[in-house]
Amino acid sequence: MTVITWIVEGTWPACVDAARALAPADAEILLLHVTGDDPAGAAHGAFVGLLGRGRPDRDPGRRLAELGAASARELLEAAAGRLGRPCATAQRRGRAEREVVAAAENADLLILARDGDDTRLGPRSLGPASRFVVDHAPCPVLLVWPREAPDTASIPPPPGSGPHGSEAPPPPPGPGHHPRPRRHPPGPPH
Amino acid sequence: MAESVSALLLVAVLAWAVTRPRGWPEAVAAVPAAGLVVALGAISPRAAWAQAQRLGPVIGFLAAVLVLAQLCQDEGLFRFCGAWLARGCAGRPRRLLARVFVIASVITAVLSLDATVVLLTPVVFATAARLGARPRPHVYACTHLANSASLLLPVSNLTNLLAFAASGLAFTRFAGLMALPWLAAIAVEYLVLRCFFRSDLNGTAPSGPADPADLGPAGTPVFALAVVAATLAGFVVASLAGINPAWAAAAGAAVLAVRALARRHTSLGETGRAAGIPFLLFVLALGLVVAAVTGNGLATALRQVLPGGSSLLALLGTAALAAAVANLINNLPAVLVLLPLAAPAGPAAVLAVLIGTNIGPNLTYSGSLATLLWRRVLREHDAEPDIGEFTRLGLLTVPAALIVATVALWAALHVIGG
Numbered sequence: 001m002t003v004i005t006w007i008v009e010g011t012w013p014a015c016v017d018a019a020r021a022l023a024p025a026d027a028e029i030l031l032l033h034v035t036g037d038d039p040a041g042a043a044h045g046a047f048v049g050l051l052g053r054g055r056p057d058r059d060p061g062r063r064l065a066e067l068g069a070a071s072a073r074e075l076l077e078a079a080a081g082r083l084g085r086p087c088a089t090a091q092r093r094g095r096a097e098r099e100v101v102a103a104a105e106n107a108d109l110l111i112l113a114r115d116g117d118d119t120r121l122g123p124r125s126l127g128p129a130s131r132f133v134v135d136h137a138p139c140p141v142l143l144v145w146p147r148e149a150p151d152t153a154s155i156p157p158p159p160g161s162g163p164h165g166s167e168a169p170p171p172p173p174g175p176g177h178h179p180r181p182r183r184h185p186p187g188p189p190h
Numbered sequence: 191m192a193e194s195v196s197a198l199l200l201v202a203v204l205a206w207a208v209t210r211p212r213g214w215p216e217a218v219a220a221v222p223a224a225g226l227v228v229a230l231g232a233i234s235p236r237a238a239w240a241q242a243q244r245l246g247p248v249i250g251f252l253a254a255v256l257v258l259a260q261l262c263q264d265e266g267l268f269r270f271c272g273a274w275l276a277r278g279c280a281g282r283p284r285r286l287l288a289r290v291f292v293i294a295s296v297i298t299a300v301l302s303l304d305a306t307v308v309l310l311t312p313v314v315f316a317t318a319a320r321l322g323a324r325p326r327p328h329v330y331a332c333t334h335l336a337n338s339a340s341l342l343l344p345v346s347n348l349t350n351l352l353a354f355a356a357s358g359l360a361f362t363r364f365a366g367l368m369a370l371p372w373l374a375a376i377a378v379e380y381l382v383l384r385c386f387f388r389s390d391l392n393g394t395a396p397s398g399p400a401d402p403a404d405l406g407p408a409g410t411p412v413f414a415l416a417v418v419a420a421t422l423a424g425f426v427v428a429s430l431a432g433i434n435p436a437w438a439a440a441a442g443a444a445v446l447a448v449r450a451l452a453r454r455h456t457s458l459g460e461t462g463r464a465a466g467i468p469f470l471l472f473v474l475a476l477g478l479v480v481a482a483v484t485g486n487g488l489a490t491a492l493r494q495v496l497p498g499g500s501s502l503l504a505l506l507g508t509a510a511l512a513a514a515v516a517n518l519i520n521n522l523p524a525v526l527v528l529l530p531l532a533a534p535a536g537p538a539a540v541l542a543v544l545i546g547t548n549i550g551p552n553l554t555y556s557g558s559l560a561t562l563l564w565r566r567v568l569r570e571h572d573a574e575p576d577i578g579e580f581t582r583l584g585l586l587t588v589p590a591a592l593i594v595a596t597v598a599l600w601a602a603l604h605v606i607g608g
Contacts, residue, residue, distance in 0.1 A: 009324045010283070038576060039315055039329035042555070045580070046307045046333035049557020051207050051520045052216045052472040053304065063312040064329070071319035095576070116389045127389030
């Protein structure tokens with residue numbers, strides 16, 4: 001079985017810990033890091049915007065691309081060290097969420113961390129990138145909290161049950177439920 | 191005839207500067223074009239000489255600031271900035287962003303936007319990576335602040351140097367009037383970036399891959415810091431004494447250069463390269479070509495849309511127009527075109543032009559639509575950012591920063607007096 005662990009700055013230790021604790025002993029673990037083009041591209045754009053200074057050797061975009069590759073290598077080394085068992089590593093470049101989904105095509109499990117608001121349970125705990133991966137992953141997904149998960153008390157009460165209930169937890173799947181949280185007090189059916 | 195030829199030449203000069211055929215310097219097209227506008231009589235030799243005399247001190251000032259920034263880099267000033275950024279920020283990306291804002295705003299204001307783009311951005315990226323923080327918000331902060339935090343001092347941006355010479359304002363008065371707009375623009379950028387990148391600034395491991403302690407040796411570059419502080423003081427003294435503050439910049443650069451040369455840390459050739467002589471020639475030549483064009487019709491056309499006076503609405507209109515022109519071509523030609531029109535209306539209008547030309551470029555990745563379109567055609571660089579995201583961020587920051595900074599300018603003019 002192949003387990004892909006998506007290594008992202010800031011949240012990676014939780015993913016590595018999950019892989020260590022939960023991946024079967026015979027699983028092949030791949031640590032994957034994706035370097036986005038945005039920082040290098042933005043720096044390059046800013047340099048290009050300085051009309052007349054065209055000296056390509058001073059382009060910070062190039063420097064950032066080199067630094068980015070080096071830092072990804074170091075991050076993967078640190079992750080492999082924390083995992084403490086044989087594993088493979090892979091570096092990709094591009095839009096992180098797309099690259100991760102592409103890499104997970106033949107995987108048996110993808111481990112990733114929530115990258116949004118980590119102070120309470122809820123849909124905002126997924127940022128745009130992890131939301132995309134969870135929605136599009138072609139394989140089973142193990143979604144972990146980067147730190148200790150917030151208490152279930154962080155879920156707001158269902159609408160109507162409290163004075164300020166304005167947001168409902170996602171409704172359980174199945175017939176008879178509204179597909180979206182209701183934002184009005186319950187009354188007779190429309 | 192002279193009108194269309196000089197306009198065509200300006201287009202050719204700008205096109206060359208954007209495309210840089212064979213990697214040749216921008217001056218290769220600009221200098222012959224400047225010769226041509228004089229030879230064809232599109233600008234009289236007397237007017238050309240007057241323009242050159244106006245631009246000469248500006249270019250000298252620019253060269254001194256460029257050399258100063260490069261020598262500060264050689265002295266380890268930017269490594270020091272990296273170490274300061276990292277202190278206490280491991281696992282705390284929001285705190286890191288706040289520090290990046292402080293450093294990038296100060297470096298841009300004092301050592302110009304070139305220093306922030308070329309010298310500081312890589313340091314910020316490396317620091318973020320070392321701390322295990324996602325680099326995106328911090329790098330975007332640098333690229334945005336290079337423009338919007340370049341309002342404070344005449345040395346912060348070449349556009350400011352040009353406007354400073356045209357406005358006749360004293361150095362201290364320029365800084366006094368622009369302090370509030372500078373802070374206002376930075377505040378807008380901070381609020382928007384904090385919100386825009388909230389998920390990148392969330393969820394952090396306690397530490398990155400490496401211990402932040404081994405960021406490398408970064409002794410305090412006392413000498414460089416002292417020279418920069420003395421140069422700033424020199425600006426004030428020179429301005430009070432009625433001397434061109436370019437001399438203070440030149441003195442600061444000279445002190446650092448002599449020390450670096452004596453210690454064999456640099457060579458005369460390298461120092462000359464840091465001054466960017468082809469760049470200086472380009473600015474001079476571009477100034478002449480633009481003068482020929484504005485003398486031949488463009489000025490009349492623009493004068494009709496440029497609001498006069500220094501009411502709040504007029505200032506907002508001026509800033510918006512300047513931002514639009516800067517986004518179409520680039521802020522350097524934009525400021526050259528607009529300054530002669532705004533200068534007769536007084537310093538308020540000139541400073542409003544600067545707010546537009548300095549903040550405006552954040553709207554388009556790579557500073558102007560012309561560059562952007564060319565880059566789309568060429569696809570020369572394989573690491574393009576997500577243009578959609580970049581533009582969304584620009585739309586969130588630029589109009590708000592333009593308005594807030596212009597209102598701040600208007601307030602400063604009322605408090606300090608226009």
